[in-house]
Amino acid sequence: MGLQRSPSNKPNVQPKPIPGTKNEENKVNGYSTTNEPILLNSSYNSWVVEHPSALRSFDRMMKATKGKRIVVFLDYDGTLSPIVNDPDLAFMSEKMRKAVCKVAKKFPTAIISGRCRDKVKDFVKLSNVYYAGSHGMDIMAPPRAVKSSDGKNHNIAPDKKGGEVLFQPAKKFMPAIQKIYRILEEKTKTIQGARVEDNRFCISVHYRQVREEDYGMLEETVKSVVETYQEFHVTEGKKVLEVRPSIEWNKGHALEYLLDTLGFSNSSTDVLPFYIGDDRSDEDAFKVIRSRGHGYPIIVSSIPKDTGALYSLCDPSEVLTFLEKLAGRREKSSSYRTPARLRVKAIENLK
Numbered sequence: 001m002g003l004q005r006s007p008s009n010k011p012n013v014q015p016k017p018i019p020g021t022k023n024e025e026n027k028v029n030g031y032s033t034t035n036e037p038i039l040l041n042s043s044y045n046s047w048v049v050e051h052p053s054a055l056r057s058f059d060r061m062m063k064a065t066k067g068k069r070i071v072v073f074l075d076y077d078g079t080l081s082p083i084v085n086d087p088d089l090a091f092m093s094e095k096m097r098k099a100v101c102k103v104a105k106k107f108p109t110a111i112i113s114g115r116c117r118d119k120v121k122d123f124v125k126l127s128n129v130y131y132a133g134s135h136g137m138d139i140m141a142p143p144r145a146v147k148s149s150d151g152k153n154h155n156i157a158p159d160k161k162g163g164e165v166l167f168q169p170a171k172k173f174m175p176a177i178q179k180i181y182r183i184l185e186e187k188t189k190t191i192q193g194a195r196v197e198d199n200r201f202c203i204s205v206h207y208r209q210v211r212e213e214d215y216g217m218l219e220e221t222v223k224s225v226v227e228t229y230q231e232f233h234v235t236e237g238k239k240v241l242e243v244r245p246s247i248e249w250n251k252g253h254a255l256e257y258l259l260d261t262l263g264f265s266n267s268s269t270d271v272l273p274f275y276i277g278d279d280r281s282d283e284d285a286f287k288v289i290r291s292r293g294h295g296y297p298i299i300v301s302s303i304p305k306d307t308g309a310l311y312s313l314c315d316p317s318e319v320l321t322f323l324e325k326l327a328g329r330r331e332k333s334s335s336y337r338t339p340a341r342l343r344v345k346a347i348e349n350l351k
């Protein structure tokens with residue numbers, strides 16, 4: 001099924017240039033250089049044998065989806081948009097927007113991001129997808145009673161704007177998060193290049209533009225602040241420290257929540273979730289798909305890395321090609337009627 005791979009799946013990978021924007025190995029004094037392609041080394045070639053290209057495996061994957069319902073989950077930064085120095089400028093291309101929109105017309109589609117929900121929505125600008133911000137701690141979903149995988153019932157409050165509900169398991173931490181945000185802004189302002197981003201239910205402290213010799217100081221500052229808040233902890237992403245409330249909730253739980261909301265129970269074998277993501281926080285979602293035993297966890301990476309994903313895509317341009325192929329897939333049984341509430345209002349730039 002979805003998680004199985006046949007030995008014939010091994011691609012004959014030739015070294016190819018890495019787009020500079022995604023290559024974490026292209027570093028000078030800790031800064032990533034851009035637009036300087038280097039050749040993939042042999043360790044990448046053996047890694048990609050273990051994590052075959054989702055593009056090369058596409059036809060085989062599609063065969064396995066016959067008669068099943070596909071649900072698509074997408075991370076934002078590094079997946080739909082390339083990694084850039086300024087987090088406010090991480091735009092996705094029109095082509096990518098169009099592809100996601102087309103995919104979402106065919107299959108239920110959700111964007112699960114570390115960003116705050118409103119910010120990722122502003123970047124994506126599509127109304128036919130579900131959004132889960134703050135690493136899944138801020139979900140916009142249809143009203144429905146749900147039990148999360150930790151076995152607890154969670155309160156869901158109707159959104160003022162319509163029939164949808166907000167699912168915000170970390171709501172009670174808001175006052176503390178705002179306090180921590182202000183302290184971090186104050187304490188890091190003397191560290192050149194440091195940047196604190198308010199992601200609503202979590203905080204990102206960026207060091208992409210910090211001098212390498214100041215990394216330690218920044219990390220110490222962040223950790224010493226968070227240490228005084230017992231209900232919070234720090235995780236790491238791509239040149240970012242993420243301050244999060246210590247609750248049993250991550251992108252994996254968000255994936256389960258959304259599948260449940262869409263009517264697919266935990267044990268349902270009729271659904272094949274695709275999850276495409278590039279960072280550590282996406283590993284939680286890969287793990288959930290693997291434990292379900294059905295679906296496709298796909299990592300976006302141009303360098304070998306430890307991952308629970310079974311397939312790979314090199315960079316956002318390959319994600320685009322994959323989504324275009326998925327949108328172009330012809331099969332009656334898979335067609336998905338977007339709920340009226342989510343139906344695409346004519347989006348100016350898609351006309």
Ligand SMILES: O=P(O)(O)OC[C@H]1O[C@H](O[C@H]2O[C@H](CO)[C@@H](O)[C@H](O)[C@H]2O)[C@H](O)[C@@H](O)[C@@H]1O
Binds near residue numbers: 076078088112199237
């Ligand atoms: O879950 P994601 O949607 O991937 O969000 C994870 C973090 O993404 C953003 O930071 C990353 O992308 C930035 C823009 O390309 C880059 O400058 C930064 O170095 C990366 O870590 C976002 O700004 C963070 O808040 C998210 O936590």
